[in-house]
Amino acid sequence: MNLKNIQKCTSLLNHSLHIFSSTSNTMIRKLTSYSLPPNSTNSKFAISNSNLKQALLEMAFQGTEMKFEGYDLLLNECVSQKGLIEGQRVQAHMIKTQYLPPVYLRNRLIVFYTKCECLEDARMVFDEIPERNVVSWTAMISGYSRRGYASEALVLFVEMLKSGIEPNEFTFATVLTSCSGVSGLLHGRQIHSHIIKLSFDAHVYVGSSLLDLYAKTGWIHEARVVFDGLPERDVVSCTAIISGYAQLGFDEEALKLFCQLQEEGMISNYVTYASVLTAISGLAAYEHGRQVHSHVLRFQLPSYAVLQNSLIDMYSKCGNLTYSRRIFDNMSERTVITWNTMLVGYSKHGRGQDAVKVFELMREENKVLPDKVTFLALLSACSHGGMENRGLEFFDEMVRGKTGVEPDIGHYGTVVDLLGRAGQIEKAFKFVKDMPFEPTGAIWGSLLGACSVHQNVDIGQYVGSQLLIIEPENAGNYVVLSNLLASAGRWNEVRVVRDMMMEKAITKEPGKSWIELDKTIHTFHADDRSHPQKEEVAEKVREMSVKVREAGYVPNLSCVLYDVDEEQKGKMLLGHSEKLALAFALMCTPQKRPIRVMKNLRICVDCHNFAKFVSKIYEREIYLRDKSRYHHIVDGVCSCGNYW
DNA sequence: GGCTCCTTAC
Known part of the structure; x- marks a missing residue:
């Protein structure tokens, strides 16, 4: 666009200031301040490959009269390109040519402004619509909800009901995403009965939104009822329920359902994989994790950061930091979560030096700013890695306001x-x-x-x-x-x-350990009497106990909290779930193969010591993941340095 | 024309 056109456009827009009263003065003032067209080579429209749209836009800039179709096309393009300035010009053009847009176009404007994160402008457009329809309301509610203004969204929904406009499936699917937390469940239940009354409960999108709400507020059983009641399922509803289980820590249920749905023909997308990977990471189900990764590679899903991040996390939680780092290094765009995930990985494995190196790399690149989690992971990496002074230095930087993150x-x-x-x-x-x-x-x-x-x-x-x-x-x-x-x-x-x-009748969270064998999870509880091979397992533990005692293992009786005699204490120690899992792994896996045992609580001193002897006598590398970190035991020596 | 699922830390 040449200089003459720019001047023409500017003066025309300035004219609009006093002509139109249908748009509020603040809006007009704002729009006219944007009246200078950007350098056309920088404009997103300059790189748009549609000549028609380009031509239309220039016509609009020059003040040519436009019609509904032209505006429609332009606004559509502005929404998809998030071209804020361009969209504002289109609205300015309407104002200056005295074009009174129908509801349809005004709704488009609301969507455009909410997508460009200008909620106040969207609201202004919304407020000035003479005859709002269900789309106007839904678009505005969706805008609030997307930007995290949950209460505004709910208030608007109630206003909508009061105004007599009946919500439809779009409105319900949207407004449910604004219900979270305890009060959210209350609103959610009310909206749910409304949905049933208006017969939208069979709609997949509404159902997905609803079951997701129940899952997010902790009512997984209700979520499952909604899911099972859906007349048809799609990727999103399946992902919502899998993710629901995973978020609440029901990792086995999440993984089981994922496998089942996959057998039934569900086609996963990257969100599904990211969700099930959360469960796989929780279980440290390495074989399942590798299989998901190979699916991702086979189907050549685009490299979404979200998915890559969960793969990094999965490998780190399954004990394979090398793979985590490989994925990390190959990523073209890293988010703050990517960096944090890698840092947490090093931290849990006690590799403080590597964590600090990654953090320094992050600072050097200076593309992504560290956040609270970054420093949490960094400090905890210094702590677990025995780098006391380095950790204190980082903390000092935070206190002095040098990091941009307040401790x-x-x-x-x-x-x-x-x-x-x-x-x-x-x-x-x-x-x-x-x-x-x-x-x-x-x-x-x-x-x-x-x-x-x-x-x-x-x-x-x-x-x-x-x-x-x-x-x-x-x-x-x-x-x-x-x-x-x-x-x-x-x-x-x-x-x-x-x-x-x-x-006080305190109940301890029951300890359990598990291992993965041929993609089956075998779980053991203390003194387990439920496992089908309990006899063999008990026999194996006795055999191990004899061998490790010969090698110098002494039971640490202080790990037993019950007031019983010493012989009894020794027996109880041998019933600890991690010892059972270890025994089962020795029984069922070929010699020399590394053993991976997971425990839901922190491992006790006695089991830690026991495992060290086992690694030496049976010549096995042992990966022991407890609640807070990884123990990599080789030839009687643990990566945690006996402190965890 | 406006919908649903999303990764890190505790």
Whole structure:
């Protein structure tokens, strides 16, 4: 567009200021301020391959009279290209040529503005529609909901009902996404009955949205009922229910359903794979993970960052950091989650140096800014990797406002962990007392753990008493505290703590371990009597126990929290689920093959020690993943350095 | 013309 046209366009737009009153003054002022066309080579339309659209746009800029079809085409293009300036010009053109757009075009304008993240402008258009129809309302509700303005969306939905416009399947599918949290469930239920009343409950999109809402608020059973009741299923509804299970930690159910639906012919998309990979990561079901990856490669799905990120996470949680890093290195566009996932991977594997290197790479590239999670992962990597000073330096940078991320309670917690792990109990204790937040159960808990490892009974006793006030229901706290007191011979206090525990009838989350064999998950509970091969497993454990004792293993009886005699304690230790899983793995896998055992809680000291002996005697590499990190045990030595 | 599912940390 030449200079003459630019001038013409500008003066025409300036004219519009006083001519039209149908659009509010602020809007006109805003639009006229955009009246200078951008350099046409920079314009998104300049690279658009449609000559027609280009011609139309230039006509519009020059003030040529336009009709419905022209505006329609242009706005459509503006929406898909997210061309904010171009779209504003199109609206400016309507104003200046006194064109009064029908509802249809005004709805297009709402969509255009919401897609360009200009919600206020969208609302202005919405407010000025003389006869709003169901599409106008839905478009505006969708705009609010997409941008995270849930309550605005709900308010508008209620206004819509009051105004007498009846919602349809589009409206319901949209408005349900604005219901989340506890109050969301309440609204969701009300909307659900409305849906049934108006007979939209058989609609797939509505159903997907509805079941997703139930899943997100924790009502997975209701979600499943909605899913099973759908007359037809599509990828999205299937993904929603799989993801629902995975998000709530029902990993086995998620994976099972995925396999079942796949057999029934479901064609997955990248969201489905990302969702099921979350479950696979939780289970560390390596064989399933590899299979999903090969599916992704075979079907040549485009390299969506979301999918790549979940693959990185899957490999890291299945113990194969090399593959994680390979995918990471091959990515052309990394998001902050990509970097975080890689950092978390190194952190969980105790590879602090590598984590710091990745973080430095992130800073050098300077394409993506670190966020809260980045620093959480970085600090925890320093902590697990024994890099106390490096961690403190990073934290100091945060406190001095040099990182763009303000430290929150979570970051303070990792510093407590860092100091405690390094044996600086007093410093850690002072840090907790001086920090600008009220200490949480997690923070006292990590400090208590450190006191226990480094045998600081005095601070430990104080920390423990604080912890029992905040988290009286957490059995683990009682166990650690009573063991610490026992190790110092303070038997009376041990008795008090144990009595408190019994009195409050605290139930510990049942420990379980599992392994994957030929894509089947075998789960073991302590003293398992349910596994079909329980006899052989028990026999194998006895055999292992004899062999490791010969090699110098001594049972650590303090890991038993029940008040029974020593012989009984020894027997109970051998019933721990990770030992059963280990035994089963030795029985069922060929010699020399690495063993991968997963545990839902933190591994106990005795089992850790036991596994080290097993790795040496049976010549097996053992990958042991517990709740907080990875233990890679080779020839009797663990990557965690005996501290976790 | 306006719909649904999405990866990291606790």
